Amino acid sequence: MADAWWSVLALPVMLVVAACVAAGFDALLGASAAYGPAGSVRVWGTRAATPLREARRLLGQPARRTKAADTALVRVGTALLPTAALLAGAVLPLGFTAVSDPGVGIVWFNAMEALAWAAVWLTGWGPNAALSMIGGYRFLALGLAYELPHMFALTTAGLGAGSLRVGEVVAAQEGLWFAVWMPVAFAVYLLSALAMAFWGPFDQPVGADAAQGAAAELSGVDRLVFFGGRWLLLVVAAAFSVPLFLGGGHGPLLPAWAWTVVKTAAVLALLIGVRRALPTLRLDRFMGLAWMVLLPLVLLQALAVSVVVVLR
């Protein structure tokens, strides 16, 4: 896998474009539930552009502060979210080209994505407000629930390839995708992708019951950066499942980059659909499921993969 200078510039642009397209798709789904099917192409376009119009509104809105808020913490927290997404995205291969392909690429991804823990908690703590703080702590509970199964899912893919280098994980799937012979690890990765972007059934840290929890006090640009960062994180989390489990750029007919885009879009659509299909999981319930079911399952999966690798 080759490094290319232009990929440094292309990565942020592509991630932002992907996030905008994904947000537009999500807005279409939401609008058809709220307002019924779109009557015309014009309505359809207006609905798809809602996230961009909302972004423009937020850009023009002066920020509002709460009493005795730690504004610096809020700023650091919100800015950390897109930063974490971009840094994690550095090891994402487009086709077979990534910004960087270090020997510990999988660990790098995991470390950067874990910055979101700090980001959401700081954002929740900073405003000195009750619901905001509740939301921030909910993310820590969510992290405790999803992170271990998530790490073992990542490890399993690394085991299968005998390497933590993302390029070698992709190369090991030239014949057979890891999703096929380690389905549990793939499924757990998809769940944890939802959780790391506190998306879908795992959106309790910004839950509707707590007036959007950690984000309850955000307005203007802070709000835009926070929720934009969450979209980037979701895109990156979805995109990383492609080199890990779905064979990266491998595929017939189409060029490698096109396969990456197609597979990423499919995973992203799935993750967006899941949120629409399920209510928010309360973390007191999910914690039990994560530790009693997901963790043993993914450990068994890792064991099975290890045995296959040793015998091969």
Add this chain to the structure above:
Amino acid sequence: MELRTVLLVAQPGTTEIRLAAERELRRRAWPLAPSPAAADLLILCGPPPIPTPPWLATLHTQLPPPRTLVALHTPDQAATGLLAHPVHLEGQGAEHPAQRPAQRPAEHAEDEGHSEHAAHEEHREHEGPHSEHGEHGGHEDPHSEHGGHGQHGGHGDHGNHGDHGGHAGHHMEGMAERGDDRDGLRLDRWELAYGPGLADWPAGLVLRVVMQGDVVQEAVAGSVDGVPGSGAAYWHEPWLRAARGAEVTCGEAARRRCGARLDSLGRLLAVAGWADQAARARRLRDAVLAATASRPVDPTVLGALSALTRRVRRSRTLRWLTRGLGQLPAARVRALGVSGPAMVAASEGAGDVYDRIRVWLDETDGSTALFTDTGPLPPDSAALPQHPPSAPLLAALPEMLAGAEFACARLVLASLDPDLDDAVPAPAHAHGHPHAPAPAGSGPSHG
């Protein structure tokens, strides 16, 4: 193209205005804001109380500038001009910066644009004939937020209550002493008031809580003042009208019942984080309520309605999340005098949140068969609610919420869904109400 994000706040007695506002917002595709910080427009259902109560003043300053407050006095105003009634809050410029030193005075100056003054005068004139407003300040209903103070005895600083600012639940200045929590940890206890400004919250409810972390230790339910003379409780209005001897068809009552259950269901699903199904429930609610005897409910609406109830009924996730939560067993139902779905749920099952959801779904499905029934609603119908049914629910809240984690508390509250409209005194005469009940005395009175 203009996009406004709206914080919609209903006062007790303004359900019909709220429904009209939600319809209009849907027509404009303006999203509802989850919190004041996310909003740029505050819509108040009903006239703003005079003098401005602290909860409204606080809520208003919680919006980012430039903040607009619009008050809808009647349901028609929602459609004729959502932005045509901006309100300048009484006395806000004078008292507010002093109360809240953290607020920059400049923000308040922005609210005092000349264009708004004209509207303000008009607004005053509009309220002139309502003599009730004179006594509004002293109005004390049995659920007044002050009623609960006795139960707070010994926990922190009562003098602080006015300053909690947190009717929307957004400020933590009420930090009090530490105490043992349910797990034996010594944690800060904070007193907060969650109030009328929260999204998907029963209109006008104020919940004063003592919290440790995100666990509710104590809760007392109260209410802000209702809009006087706002008419009969909207969801009970056909039965009340029939009891007064007016001609009401069973179909109208069935549609109203169905709308009430869909309204509750929409609120609960929104709190449960199932935004799409909540939006569907609300859209269908409005379609059912818009129907009349001559313009029956559309077959596609009926189809969508049964699809919605089937979908919610079949959701294993929702069942997993709500089973065993917020049990109100039959013995407590009898002791408190609870009526309505919570009573049915206790008699048919364990009386938990899931049972109450199921009763709503059953009643929604059951009512559709009666939509076109043109038979008269019997005046002494057994369906006439005990008045006011919200009082026992508010009384049940402290015991049901104590020890609940915040998300559970929200679900329990949403599943009880007290309708505080019914505690607002009925009008002495029917002025301008679109569904004007027959004047009292013209028919047999109930009971």
